[in-house]
Each structure stands twice: as structure tokens, then as C-alpha cells.
Amino acid sequence: MLSVSVDSVFVHKMWNDHELSKMVDGGIPFHMVSDAAGNVGKTYGVYNESLGIELRGRFIIDPDGIIQAMEVLTPPVGRRLAETIRQIKAFQLVRATQGKEATPAGWEPGQLTLTPGPGLVGRVWEVWQPSQER
């Protein structure tokens, strides 16, 4: 886990010490990256030139360094961590099965997965219904 903003490392320390450590025992465990010039944010397409800030961009990167998912929100709406964890678990399952299995909409760990192939064409309805998405 890495977090990135345009704030300096000194401000990161102040935020951690004076606020975040009151929300998370022991303070923030991961590296808080300082991207003062917005170079990383520009590379990832989340730097807003006119505001001089970075949007809420979230990237899931697999062990091969491939970006498997991205989400970008404007500042006023916060993310939902549970959804990110769900997606990571789904991508981990796909990777563990070397792509043989796929996860249907709303999939949660333990639920049925799909095995794409000629036999499943037109027959997904037999094993999965929208009502299964919670």
C-alpha cells in the first residue's frame, strides 16, 4: 500500500502525528509519498492542473506490475475500502487459476465463480442470477 499526495513529507508527518494516529493505532503503517510537482499524478492521469491537487485515484497493481484496476473520484466523495479488497481478492483468484475462472458481478470470496468456455455460452443464467448480487 502506498498513498500519494502533493503534500510535503513534513506535512505528511504532521497529519499522521496529529490526526491519523488518532484514527489508526500506531499511525499510518505504509509509505506516504510526496509528489510535490505532481509528476507521479500526471503519469497516472489523476493530477488536476487547475487545482494543483490529485484526484482520488486508486490503482490495483498485480505482482507482475500490471495495473488490473483503477478508480478515480473527485475530492468530495470518499472511497469504500471493502470494495477495493473485494476486487483484490477477485483478481487474486483469477491469477491463482491462471485465468481459467472468472468472478461474476457482485462476487464475494466463497461464492460461485464462472469457468468461461464453449459449454457456458448462453447458459450463465443457469448458474448465476442478478439476485445473487448482494
Next chain:
Amino acid sequence: MAKESSCAKPTGMVLGEASPQNGSTHPETNLTETEVMMIARVGEKAPDFQAPSYHQGDFTEVKLSDYFGKWILLCFYPGDFTFV
């Protein structure tokens, strides 16, 4: 059209002068300015970077590719102390 030639941009360029948009390379990533604008794509290799970081009481540096081999969650946010 007054040209302010006395003020310098943070990059060292003089205000009003054209920036070396194309052809110049980015100091950290060695990419041209145009490529720097947006090269992250789902399904493609994550662009590497190295940047200063704060970690558990220390000021240090972090390099994305040092974490290749593990699952990485990379999160950007608007700013420290900004409520959400």
C-alpha cells in the same frame, strides 16, 4: 499583451516563453512531456516512479518497482487535512 519577463517559472523557464513541451525528457521517468501526461492504462505495466516519502517516523524514498512481486494498492488523494 504585456510579457512578464522578470518572473521565472518554478522550472526555471521565464514566464511567457514557450515550455519545451515536445522532445524534452522528464528528469525522473525519462519520458517526454507528452508521454508524462497519461501513460497509466488498465492491463498495462504500471509506470515506475521514485519519490520522497514519510514512513513510521522517517523521511525516506520509495520506488514503485521495489514492490513488484507483491500486490500493490496505489492511492492518490487531494491533500492532507482535507476532511474526506
